[in-house]
Amino acid sequence: MALLSVEELSVTFTAKGRKDATAVDGVSFDVDQGQVVGLVGESGCGKSVTSLALMGLLPNKGVKIGGRAVFDGQDLLSMSPRKLRDMRGSKLAMIFQDPLSSLNPVVPIGVQVTEILERHRGLKGEAARKEAAHLLDRVGIPDPSRRLKEYPHQLSGGMRQRALIAMAVACAPRLLIADEPTTALDVTIQAQILELLKELVDQEGTALLMITHDLGVVAGICDQVNVLYAGRAVESAGRRELFAHPTHPYAHGLLGSIPRLDAPRGEPLSPIRGSINDRIAWADGCAFAPRCDRYTMECLTGTPELTEPRAAGHQVRCVNPVLPKSKAEVSA
Amino acid sequence: MSLLELDGVKVHFPVKKGILFDRTVGHVYAVDGVSLKVEAGQTYGLVGESGCGKTTLGRGVLRLVDITDGEVVFDGTDLAKLPEEEMRRYRRRLQMVFQDPLGSLNPRQNIESILSEGMAAHGIGKDQDERREKIKEILAKVGLPTNALSRYPHEFSGGQRQRIGIARALVLEPDVIICDEPVSALDVSVQAQVINLLEELQESLGLTYLVIAHDLAVVRHISDVIGVMYLGSLVEEAPSDALYAGPKHPYTKALMSAVPVPDPEVEDRRERILLQGDLPSPANPPAGCRFHTRCPWAQDKCAVERPVLTDVGDGHKVACHFAAEIEAGELELTRPTGIEAVVSTEAVASQEAEVEDAAPEPASKVPAQAPAPKGEDAEHEAPADEDGAPATDGDAAAAESADADADGDPSESGADADAPEPDASAKKAGRTA
Numbered sequence: 001m002a003l004l005s006v007e008e009l010s011v012t013f014t015a016k017g018r019k020d021a022t023a024v025d026g027v028s029f030d031v032d033q034g035q036v037v038g039l040v041g042e043s044g045c046g047k048s049v050t051s052l053a054l055m056g057l058l059p060n061k062g063v064k065i066g067g068r069a070v071f072d073g074q075d076l077l078s079m080s081p082r083k084l085r086d087m088r089g090s091k092l093a094m095i096f097q098d099p100l101s102s103l104n105p106v107v108p109i110g111v112q113v114t115e116i117l118e119r120h121r122g123l124k125g126e127a128a129r130k131e132a133a134h135l136l137d138r139v140g141i142p143d144p145s146r147r148l149k150e151y152p153h154q155l156s157g158g159m160r161q162r163a164l165i166a167m168a169v170a171c172a173p174r175l176l177i178a179d180e181p182t183t184a185l186d187v188t189i190q191a192q193i194l195e196l197l198k199e200l201v202d203q204e205g206t207a208l209l210m211i212t213h214d215l216g217v218v219a220g221i222c223d224q225v226n227v228l229y230a231g232r233a234v235e236s237a238g239r240r241e242l243f244a245h246p247t248h249p250y251a252h253g254l255l256g257s258i259p260r261l262d263a264p265r266g267e268p269l270s271p272i273r274g275s276i277n278d279r280i281a282w283a284d285g286c287a288f289a290p291r292c293d294r295y296t297m298e299c300l301t302g303t304p305e306l307t308e309p310r311a312a313g314h315q316v317r318c319v320n321p322v323l324p325k326s327k328a329e330v331s332a
Numbered sequence: 333m334s335l336l337e338l339d340g341v342k343v344h345f346p347v348k349k350g351i352l353f354d355r356t357v358g359h360v361y362a363v364d365g366v367s368l369k370v371e372a373g374q375t376y377g378l379v380g381e382s383g384c385g386k387t388t389l390g391r392g393v394l395r396l397v398d399i400t401d402g403e404v405v406f407d408g409t410d411l412a413k414l415p416e417e418e419m420r421r422y423r424r425r426l427q428m429v430f431q432d433p434l435g436s437l438n439p440r441q442n443i444e445s446i447l448s449e450g451m452a453a454h455g456i457g458k459d460q461d462e463r464r465e466k467i468k469e470i471l472a473k474v475g476l477p478t479n480a481l482s483r484y485p486h487e488f489s490g491g492q493r494q495r496i497g498i499a500r501a502l503v504l505e506p507d508v509i510i511c512d513e514p515v516s517a518l519d520v521s522v523q524a525q526v527i528n529l530l531e532e533l534q535e536s537l538g539l540t541y542l543v544i545a546h547d548l549a550v551v552r553h554i555s556d557v558i559g560v561m562y563l564g565s566l567v568e569e570a571p572s573d574a575l576y577a578g579p580k581h582p583y584t585k586a587l588m589s590a591v592p593v594p595d596p597e598v599e600d601r602r603e604r605i606l607l608q609g610d611l612p613s614p615a616n617p618p619a620g621c622r623f624h625t626r627c628p629w630a631q632d633k634c635a636v637e638r639p640v641l642t643d644v645g646d647g648h649k650v651a652c653h654f655a656a657e658i659e660a661g662e663l664e665l666t667r668p669t670g671i672e673a674v675v676s677t678e679a680v681a682s683q684e685a686e687v688e689d690a691a692p693e694p695a696s697k698v699p700a701q702a703p704a705p706k707g708e709d710a711e712h713e714a715p716a717d718e719d720g721a722p723a724t725d726g727d728a729a730a731a732e733s734a735d736a737d738a739d740g741d742p743s744e745s746g747a748d749a750d751a752p753e754p755d756a757s758a759k760k761a762g763r764t765a
């Protein structure tokens with residue numbers, strides 16, 4: 001059984017005097033032990049809201065959450081706040097895009113790390129300090145004993161993200177959720193952090209839910225990839241399958257529109273037209289229809305179902321998926 | 333002669349201290365001796381990581397910041413020494429497109445007013461009617477509807493706003509457009525639209541671009557020539573394809589190997605040079621080669637003598653004392669680069685093979701003992717000592733934070749939804765409460 005199994009997760013923001021806004025609209029995916037699963041999509045597609053819902057960090061007023069998220073046999077979405085809090089930091093941990101805002105600026109790194117060790121692992125005094133230094137060393141922070149005394153602003157962006165990872169893995173969580181953990185970093189630092197995350201997954205068997213808008217990052221680290229569009233997964237497959245045969249018109253178009261470092265110069269990009277604002281509600285049809293080259297009237301008759309038109313386990317939510325031309329079509 | 337020639341350009345910002353900020357205690361060496369040539373009708377791409385001085389260089393060319401030293405020769409005239417009134421005439425011919433399209437557009441002005449402002453200032457069009465006609469023509473060129481004229485910036489999507497920024501430059505009929513991170517604020521699916529637009533406009537209008545970006549894949553796609561910057565100066569410059577095919581500077585090699593490629597086949601086979609440590613501060617740049625604190629091949633000489641950008645043939649320039657030796661595989665690594673190090677010696681090749689035999693997916697070694705980078709801003713004093721700092725109560729803070737969020741403006745999205753790890757969220761709670 002999957003370590004985390006998310007089924008039809010939906011999150012709707014309700015505010016007085018405003019139309020309800022559905023940020024996550026029926027997202028389903030699984031994360032297995034030791035697996036790296038990617039949630040990839042553009043700004044506003046619901047990546048962060050999904051992760052906050054799983055962590056129980058959404059505000060409790062003005063939000064409607066639906067669906068199930070079974071982690072280790074228990075539904076996170078219906079768990080008591082107290083139980084969820086115990087779960088967070090021990091079995092479930094999260095790292096965020098902006099390490100500075102996730103660290104307390106007036107408390108030395110060391111105190112922030114030892115606090116977690118004291119609360120969740122019952123370590124005290126010198127033992128906690130030793131373990132904290134070990135953790136910083138583990139995530140590649142040089143001179144850990146000195147760094148423990150420093151404040152977040154004294155560390156560089158990359159060091160802060162390492163410190164945050166150290167705090168997240170302090171209790172050997174079974175699942176680590178990383179929301180754009182490298183987006184704020186330079187690419188040479190990003191490479192260091194990704195390498196560190198890979199290493200943690202390999203050595204500790206931690207499962208990683210990797211949230212990013214960068215398909216390059218996904219290609220390098222994820223075993224399984226879920227492409228989100230307007231709050232729904234539109235395609236999911238193993239990483240090799242997905243990148244070799246992007247089958248949903250959105251995923252297909254996205255890969256064709258990214259300038260690749262290894263593409264010869266002068267090769268034109270094929271952009272997707274319009275923007276994420278041009279969409280229809282999933283309830284009425286395919287949200288991508290206004291931007292899609294392949295759309296037909298069928299696309300406007302309710303949410304397309306997930307099917308496996310190309311390969312088993314390769315799920316696509318589209319009525320006219322991008323498939324290799326059949327012989328009949330080619331000869332016609 | 334090139335349309336735009338920079339020679340030894342330096343932009344140093346004084347660091348002031350004292351109650352009246354009247355004492356200069358040092359300098360930020362943001363741009364520290366850059367020479368480059370941009371040919372008419374071509375695109376020069378300037379790439380480098382955050383803080384390396386790309387934007388400052390662009391602003392220096394337009395004299396939006398004072399140039400400390402050096403020449404900026406545009407169409408035969410040195411702009412660096414031009415009196416302000418004369419500079420104004422040149423400003424029209426050199427335009428800039430900014431990274432943040434919304435931040436650079438006045439929210440209270442409609443599009444017509446935004447676009448005609450510069451035209452009026454430069455005396456383009458004899459009246460508003462004539463200017464409006466011109467604006468309509470340009471709007472069509474950048475792919476915006478004519479009814480955009482009476483609308484306001486917030487009514488447009490990110491990609492459309494960037495088109496407005498480009499239109500604002502185009503209405504002045506510039507020769508050169510400096511594009512500072514023209515697509516980095518845009519959604520992935522929209523970036524290609526703007527990149528294609530820039531390329532089409534160059535073709536049809538014969539524009540010359542200086543494109544500044546941190547994304548090497550974007551820069552490679554649109555540039556004829558690429559200059560790689562590190563801590564205020566160029567470390568390598570080459571035609572786009574040559575740079576990709578054979579990067580010669582250790583920093584370029586590392587940068588290139590770090591750029592993710594959206595293709596698992598490529599990602600799995602790539603040789604990656606993992607740099608250690610962080611970028612030193614430009615206020616305190618390392619002596620000698622600026623890169624020697626992180627360079628995997630750094631030698632004694634590198635800490636003392638600063639290499640100069642030298643042509644090594646076919647317009648490929650590199651600033652490294654040992655570029656030739658590194659290329660020939662004659663130089664030993666002086667620092668580990670992670671398991672995927674690319675060095676063309678047999679010893680290392682066979683070593684790599686061994687590791688691959690041992691484990692199909694070798695766990696990489698992120699060296700825990702990375703040498704502390706020199707020159708990083710370690711001089712800061714702690715704001716309070718350990719005992720004096722207020723302790724956090726993570727859980728209370730988290731609860732508060734959640735409540736505060738619930739009461740906050742529900743329309744606030746993304747950034748604000750990124751609530752911090754509750755175990756350390758006192759700051760967040762304080763901010764949102």
Ligand SMILES: Nc1ncnc2c1ncn2[C@@H]1O[C@H](COP(=O)(O)OP(=O)(O)OP(=O)(O)O)[C@@H](O)[C@H]1O
Binds near residue numbers: 050213742744747
């Ligand atoms: N507290 C909130 N109230 C109302 N709407 C919200 C709230 N938080 C997020 N949203 C909306 O939910 C949608 C999804 O937001 P989310 O932050 O999950 O996007 P994302 O995929 O993480 O994007 P990004 O890549 O920009 O981080 C957006 O349209 C956003 O405006």
Ligand SMILES: Nc1ncnc2c1ncn2[C@@H]1O[C@H](COP(=O)(O)OP(=O)(O)OP(=O)(O)O)[C@@H](O)[C@H]1O
Binds near residue numbers: 361386387
């Ligand atoms: N007006 C200023 N006064 C003092 N220092 C400055 C000023 N403007 C820039 N700097 C410093 O100069 C250095 C170079 O900044 P610059 O903005 O040019 O970098 P960049 O390469 O454009 O980075 P990014 O990719 O983050 O935009 C930085 O260290 C920056 O803090």
Ligand code: SF4
Binds near residue numbers: 248286289296304318
């Ligand atoms: S369902 Fe229709 S509109 Fe949606 S992606 Fe498929 S073809 Fe395009």
Ligand code: SF4
Binds near residue numbers: 581624628629630631
């Ligand atoms: S000069 Fe020395 S430190 Fe600088 S890049 Fe070359 S080998 Fe490395």
Ligand SMILES: [Mg+2]
Binds near residue numbers: 047
């Ligand atoms: Mg997000």
Ligand SMILES: [Mg+2]
Binds near residue numbers: 386387388
């Ligand atoms: Mg900049």
